[in-house]
Amino acid sequence: MRMQLPIAVCFVMGAVMLAQYFVPHAWSQELNRRVYDWMLLIGVFALVLGVASLVKLHWQRAVRRQGDWKYSIVALVALFGMTAVGVIEGHRQPAKQIVKSKLSEYSAEASYERNGMVVMLSAENIAAKSILKGDRLQLPKADGSFFEGKIVEEPTDEAAAEDAPPVVRVQVDKWRNGDPPVQGDSFAIRRPGLDVFLWLFENVQVPLDATMFSLLAFFIASAAFRAFRARNIEAALLLISACVVILGLTPPFIHWWNSAFGFADSLQGFPSEAKDWVLEVPNLAARRAIVLGVGLGALAQSFRIILGIEQTYLGGDE
Amino acid sequence: MNAEQPKQMDRRWVFLLMALFVILPTIFSVTFPVPVSNATQRVYDKIESLNENDFVILSFGYGPSSMAELQPQVEAVLRHCFRKKLRVMMMSLTADSPALAVQALEKVRTSDEFMDGEESRLKPGEHYADVGYRVGFHLVILRMAGNIPGFFETDTRGEALDALPAMAGVSTFADVNLVIDFAAGDSVDSWIQYGNEPHGVPLAAGVTGVIVSQMYPFLDSGQLQGLLGGALGGAEYEALVDAPGDGMKRVSVLSFAHFLVIGLVVFGNALYMMRRLDERDGS
Numbered sequence: 001m002r003m004q005l006p007i008a009v010c011f012v013m014g015a016v017m018l019a020q021y022f023v024p025h026a027w028s029q030e031l032n033r034r035v036y037d038w039m040l041l042i043g044v045f046a047l048v049l050g051v052a053s054l055v056k057l058h059w060q061r062a063v064r065r066q067g068d069w070k071y072s073i074v075a076l077v078a079l080f081g082m083t084a085v086g087v088i089e090g091h092r093q094p095a096k097q098i099v100k101s102k103l104s105e106y107s108a109e110a111s112y113e114r115n116g117m118v119v120m121l122s123a124e125n126i127a128a129k130s131i132l133k134g135d136r137l138q139l140p141k142a143d144g145s146f147f148e149g150k151i152v153e154e155p156t157d158e159a160a161a162e163d164a165p166p167v168v169r170v171q172v173d174k175w176r177n178g179d180p181p182v183q184g185d186s187f188a189i190r191r192p193g194l195d196v197f198l199w200l201f202e203n204v205q206v207p208l209d210a211t212m213f214s215l216l217a218f219f220i221a222s223a224a225f226r227a228f229r230a231r232n233i234e235a236a237l238l239l240i241s242a243c244v245v246i247l248g249l250t251p252p253f254i255h256w257w258n259s260a261f262g263f264a265d266s267l268q269g270f271p272s273e274a275k276d277w278v279l280e281v282p283n284l285a286a287r288r289a290i291v292l293g294v295g296l297g298a299l300a301q302s303f304r305i306i307l308g309i310e311q312t313y314l315g316g317d318e
Numbered sequence: 319m320n321a322e323q324p325k326q327m328d329r330r331w332v333f334l335l336m337a338l339f340v341i342l343p344t345i346f347s348v349t350f351p352v353p354v355s356n357a358t359q360r361v362y363d364k365i366e367s368l369n370e371n372d373f374v375i376l377s378f379g380y381g382p383s384s385m386a387e388l389q390p391q392v393e394a395v396l397r398h399c400f401r402k403k404l405r406v407m408m409m410s411l412t413a414d415s416p417a418l419a420v421q422a423l424e425k426v427r428t429s430d431e432f433m434d435g436e437e438s439r440l441k442p443g444e445h446y447a448d449v450g451y452r453v454g455f456h457l458v459i460l461r462m463a464g465n466i467p468g469f470f471e472t473d474t475r476g477e478a479l480d481a482l483p484a485m486a487g488v489s490t491f492a493d494v495n496l497v498i499d500f501a502a503g504d505s506v507d508s509w510i511q512y513g514n515e516p517h518g519v520p521l522a523a524g525v526t527g528v529i530v531s532q533m534y535p536f537l538d539s540g541q542l543q544g545l546l547g548g549a550l551g552g553a554e555y556e557a558l559v560d561a562p563g564d565g566m567k568r569v570s571v572l573s574f575a576h577f578l579v580i581g582l583v584v585f586g587n588a589l590y591m592m593r594r595l596d597e598r599d600g601s
Contacts, residue, residue, distance in 0.1 A: 029464075033461070033464070036457055036460050036461045037461070039454070039457050040453065040454045040457050040458075040461065043453055043454050043457065044453055047453070198417060201414075201417050202417070202421075205382055205414070206382040206385070208382075209381060209382035209383040210382055210383060210385070210386065212383060213383040213384070213386075217336055217340070217575060218332070218333045218336050218337075220579065221332050221333075221335070221336045221575075221578060221579055221582055222329045222332045222333065224579050224582050224583050224586070225327070225329070225332055225582035225583065225585065225586045226329070226586065228583050228586065228587075229586070229587060229590050230587055230590075239583065239587070242583075243580055243583065246576050246579065246580060247576070247580065249527075249548075249550055249576065250573045250576045250577070251350040251351065251352045251353065251550075251553075251569060251570070251573055252350045252570070252573045252577075253573070253576075253577075254353055255350055255351060269353070272353060272355065276355070276356065279531060279534050280534055280538065283531050283534055284534045284535055284538055287531065287532055287534060287535050288535045291535060
């Protein structure tokens with residue numbers, strides 16, 4: 001039963017989805033949509049499985065002090081650190097100016113109190129719906145810096161005089177850089193966001209990934225020198241093709257070629273044409289054969305799975 | 319002596335040479351004119367043929383390891399789209415793409431060309447929509463086909479997509495004038511299988527140099543309207559939109575690395591031939 005039930009489910013779903021592809025009826029399309037939704041959900045569960053497996057592997061290695069266990073600790077700290085920062089900050093957008101206008105003005109409805117104050121903001125492009133609880137109100141100081149407070153309640157639109165710009169009422173608290181004046185002629189609203197997460201991404205992940213990938217240049221150069229040998233006719237053809245494509249992708253060489261053979265119109269652009277010929281004729285033919293072969297193989301394998309002939313995906317032997 | 323392994327040159331010399339061939343052109347900012355390939359020209363011509371307010375999807379399927387090659391492509395294409403006043407929707411098929419997409423977008427929208435005083439003329443929701451990352455890869459393409467705003471629901475700011483001017487009149491793939499997939503993996507294959515073939519959505523691609531040769535069958539069959547390949551593709555597009563940037567700088571530096579690799583291959587083969595001759599004479 002442990003084997004038959006999954007095989008039966010696989011057969012039914014495979015056959016139904018195969019038939020569904022050829023049926024344009026609305027019910028068929030609805031079934032299609034729902035199955036895709038299920039697959040999306042199952043895909044998310046696979047992520048959970050992957051993370052659990054990763055944590056288990058590195059945790060065991062760290063606990064048992066196996067080889068390179070210190071790197072396992074780094075991996076776990078990075079995994080949980082980035083996740084924590086993402087969860088804490090992820091619901092917000094990147095920091096940005098929401099409102100910034102020289103024509104704007106503000107006034108405090110009540111005098112400043114330690115626990116916050118209500119501020120009426122007036123500007124041509126302001127609306128309560130564009131400001132969120134948690135945004136920061138910045139009021140300029142004479143020395144070029146600014147007072148900054150946190151908007152702690154949902155902003156509301158207020159009635160404005162006729163022909164006057166719209167007015168929004170905000171409750172601001174947790175001021176930094178001192179007590180702001182109760183009136184002024186300019187302000188800005190900043191939305192804090194994925195600062196730490198983006199900082200980690202741009203200053204840790206991007207350089208690390210770029211560095212790892214950059215190492216390829218060194219290894220490719222070394223491998224080309226040590227292993228790329230014209231040992232026989234086939235290897236020599238491969239070598240020549242590679243050189244033709246590389247030179248055809250190298251603007252200085254093309255520039256030099258066109259200058260050196262400027263006297264012969266038929267030779268102008270020859271490196272690019274030779275590169276295009278290699279890519280569009282022999283490469284294309286070989287790639288097409290591979291794609292067709294993979295396609296036919298996938299079709300045969302799919303039928304084997306649907307019909308229960310192929311069972312290795314269940315963890316058993318064929 | 320083994321003819322297969324030349325011992326005269328320690329591979330650390332190869333590493334040192336490669337470092338010099340990359341660092342020196344970078345320091346001295348050497349650049350060369352870039353001829354435009356037919357595959358790149360076709361992407362440009364396709365975007366040129368679109369009308370104002372046409373709708374373009376930029377799909378991101380690459381991470382930081384490939385950004386040196388693909389980011390210049392994205393920036394140049396975005397610049398072209400905004401110049402043509404096309405509406406752009408950005409979506410990510412891999413988890414580490416959204417930040418790179420935003421980085422490219424911000425670089426273009428805050429460039430002098432699109433600034434009006436202190437503000438960019440390009441507004442979120444009006445000229446473009448960023449829907450961020452959705453898990454599922456090809457399933458995302460399958461699900462969005464019938465109802466794009468219904469599948470994504472909101473942009474990354476939390477605004478409802480069907481209320482945005484950038485998405486006005488856009489419902490299914492039939493309303494999409496072009497998809498450009500920037501990929502370091504097999505997302506182009508997914509777009510062809512689940513977007514282009516069943517729904518006829520016009521598709522172009524920008525890919526890394528490693529996988530560009532795999533794309534030629536699709537270019538030849540017309541399933542891809544055009545193709546940007548690697549750093550050179552970015553440099554070519556920068557030349558086409560007359561906005562020289564990182565692509566042109568990088569491809570010039572890359573050219574020196576190409577010369578070194580070819581030089582090393584020739585040198586290695588010369589050593590190999592000499593040893594073969596020595597061995598033949600000795601025996």
